[in-house]
Amino acid sequence: MIAIIKYNGGNVNSVQNALNRLNADSVVTDDFETIHNADKVIFPGVGEASSTMALLREKGLDRFIPTLQQPVLGICLGMQLMCGNNEEGNTRGMGIFDLEVKRFPPQDLVPHMGWNILHNRRSPLFAGFEQENDCYFVHSYYCELSEYTTSVCDYILPFSASLQKDNFFAVQFHPEKSGHAGNEILKNFLKLPL
Secondary structure, X not given: OEXXXXXXXXXXXXXXXXXXXXXXXXXXXXXXXXXXXXXXXXXXXXXXXXXXXXXXXXXXXXXHXXXXXXXXXXXXXXXXXXXXXXXXXXXXXXXXXXXXEEEOOOHHHOOEEEEEEOEOOOOHHHOOOOOOOEEEEEEOEEEOOOOOEEEEEEEOEEEEEEEEEOOEEEEOXXXXXXXXXXXXXXXXXXXXXX
């Protein structure tokens, strides 16, 4: 069973629909026991960082998510909230990745929206990828490059398109909206050992 974390963030239905296409059982929940017992956890997000973190704190999810032991996948805002300081609303995230989330300069070129190639891929999420694949991005903030970076995208500047630390995986793009490449990424996530 895949637990999709419920916290009033956008994109939850799209993620669940993508999992349904892969015949993966999933549930949208904020119940700690259900999340704890899930085989995999997905933390999706579309929205604004400070208000979303306020909701996570209200439910205690900000302290609970970092304790999870199974594979966890953060998507878009979910990835950003798994990091440290975020320039959007001067927000402190969960700190799973000790990274800053910054706004793209200049403002007239944001949001970054559309299909872009992932470079320098090095993650089990990209197993079987024989060529560079486009994935779909929609965001105004980015995670800097770091030791956790597992793929790079170049828009205005190079940034982390994906991250990994231990059992925590994160992608800035939307695999559920990235066609065949996105489906393969989700399949690879579902295959990760517990």
